[in-house]
Amino acid sequence: MLVCLLMLLALPSVSAASGSGEARPSVKTDVAGQGPVYVIPVDQRIERGLQAFLERGFKEARKYEASLIVLTIDTPGGLVASAEEIGALIRDSRIPVLAYIEGDAASAGSYLALNADAIVMKPGSMMGSASLVDGSGRAIEDAKLISFWKAKMTGAALLNRRDPDIAAGMTDRNLVFDKPEIGLKKEKGEITALSPEQALKAGYADAIEPTVKEAADWMGYGGHDMIQVKHTGAEKLSTFLTNPIVMTILLFLGIAGVVIELLVPGFGVFGIVGIVAFVLYFFGNYVAGFAGAETWLLFIAGLVMLVLEVFVPSFGILGLLGSACLIAGVVRAAFSLEHALFSLGIAFGAAVVVIAIVVMVFRDRGIWNRFILSSSLTREEGFVPVAPLPELLGERGVSLTPLRPAGTAEIGGRRFDVITEGGFIAASVPVRVIRVEGGKVVVQTIQVEG
Template sequence: MRVGAGESKSQFWQRMVTLMLALTLMMPVLFMGLPDFKTAHAETKPLAAPVVVIPVHHTVENGLYNFLERAFREAEEMNALHIVLDINTFGGRIDSAQEIGQLIKNSPVPTIAYIRGKAISAGSYIALNAEQIAMEPGSSIGAAAIVDITGNEIEDTKAISTWSGLMKGAAEMRGRNSQIAEAMVDKNVGVTMPEIGRIVPKGEIVTLTSQEALKVGYAETIAASLDEVVKFIGGENHPLITMELTVAERIARFVTEPWVATLLLLIGIAGVAVEIFVPGFGLPGILGVLGFGLYFFGHYIAGFAGAEDIALFVAGIILLFLEIFVSSFGILGILGALCLFSGVVLSAYNKQMAAWSLGIAFVLAVVIVVIVIRIFRHRGVWNRFILSEKLTAEEGYVSASSRKELLGQTGHALTPLRPAGTAVFGEERVDVVTSGDFIPAGRTVKVVQVDGSRIVVKEMKE
């Protein structure tokens, strides 16, 4: 910068100092109006951040947890804006629901449960763990009493106390009335809900409709569609991604169902046993291998079975095969059965349930195998070790040539017959026997009986 015309150096430097002082005084004012870029970035995610929808349908079981674990992990990797749990279930396994609830609580991505239809039993626990709950008109939540496999309520006080404690904890964590959650599990609690003018007496289990849940604080909004849920969480301008089960996960969820696992074990045991004891068909053996293969494949994909469990099972099959052809006084058979049993049980999530499934499958398989063996017993493997053919003359089997042509002929004893000896008929020497009499050499004899190679003679009196 040069000094202007008519301006002295002292005036120039005076003007520069004044300008610098003015800029210094204005700096705070200028930056006060600017946004905090760090804060703005932390509070607002880019529009590319998706809203991830994860379906929680059908039965709550082991395979569902593994699917949700993958879905939550991928949502976090995508830096998702929100996770929407699309819930419609009548419940299922409590232990699986507990693991899923822990997964939701630990998620760094915000969660909202959208109940479409039913969130019953274990489904209600999953919903209560989400940060927010949205419900479709006509949907319901609750009825979380513990039931057995036949649908009858369990009266085990310890089990009820544990489950109601989990439900209360989930409700308290999200600022909801915990007594309502407890009354969803334990019919001996009872609860008063003045917000809806309803009293649930002892002896009844609580179930809330969508409107009731909204009024008592068990839902934040009622949404007629998924789009309304997305709008409620402020994600209408963000991409919507729905997570789907892979083919392997679908198989795993289906196979790990207790009744399916029992059926596969039945097919496996019966198929292999029939192929061993009544060989030649091929189809039972193929079905048996497929049954065991699907059982272990599903449990492996679900994360329950390891390579060592499968190896243990294969070793059991090999030992059982060896027992059939190698004499081991039952040692190989016992070891094989133990390996097979251990492989099946250790590969399952619930060891007790797996043991029951294996026991039921084994009993039914024995019945099937016995029936098949009775029908096809002529093809049994034991026929390889038993001589079943009859060596009859009608079949052409003879032990020696028959001398029927000698019957009635006469000759003389060449040696004394006591009672066996040798006689001559014409020019032929023949071994003969008497009926027990002694005949000296040189006496005349007559053939009275021929039985194969046994020729019976009698002395001819002169």
């Protein structure tokens, strides 16, 4: 009985302790210790390249037994598919994950933050505005897609018992709600975006801290070493190379360079530029995680077949197969079919114009000259042309051989190769020259009047 009484007396003090002070989020506790705090930036558009970078950062954190992962978020959003993959990476992490919003956690950035175990915002930051838009920035009105994305956002909010209505309001313009207890109201046509103070009241931020270190201190990891995960040189280059504008330029240079080198051989510069452009295109997408080894094989096979087409007669088969391999490699290497075809179309159109101009300027060097007889036999080189015979016009003679229609005739005491206008003339028949065309002598029979 004494034990029961002591337990009853202890209950109020436990409740009071729970209700006092600054609340802490419930985080994973299966990985504990004095390991370092890993700080990983989410400071770019959310796409496959960021996903590969975060996967590397999480793997390194596990390897060195980190006690906490902090994602410093400042992103305009990005691809939903990549956001889903990164969200799963955050949820499945055995190491606690803190989302520190130091700029904008817009669109898919909000989704990543909601999947973390805790959210801390920097003064002046923003979270929300997660409506779906297409590649040109126009709002998507498809009800099914909106419903799907809203379900994803509300599901992420419920992971840490956050109000799902607010997450839904970040995605659905038609949703209306009024929450006077936290001073938040949404009208139809609006998209919810939260300031740090609003997010704290709404339970969408667990604290507001000015620095990452203070956010880690608030989480209880103040004495731990902090390790900043940085982009490698290859990852930075990949981010630049996978920019849609840069990708289009690389495709343009690749197509124009290779085709010009094949059509106007002898310079080498165009071929080198084309191949380097294609290599950079595939390298950027490979490092970003968009492309696999098969895209390199398609690229190399396509290039080899295009070169062989120039030297091996294949009636265009090798050229068609090579072009198909290059196009397939370009499309498979890109992060989306739509973007790949769009960039390829623009690059191809621009390349055709440049190729036509270069071919016209250097037409004397074109590969087609190999199939055209361009040499001539001149007097200077020792070749003597047949002398014209205008003096024979009207002269008379006799056929020495049958003319069928060509043969030999004697005219003015000299033998000449002659030809009729198509008719047959027997031997020893009187003939007259009716036309002389250079060395060609045309004759006809002389009508003898009796």
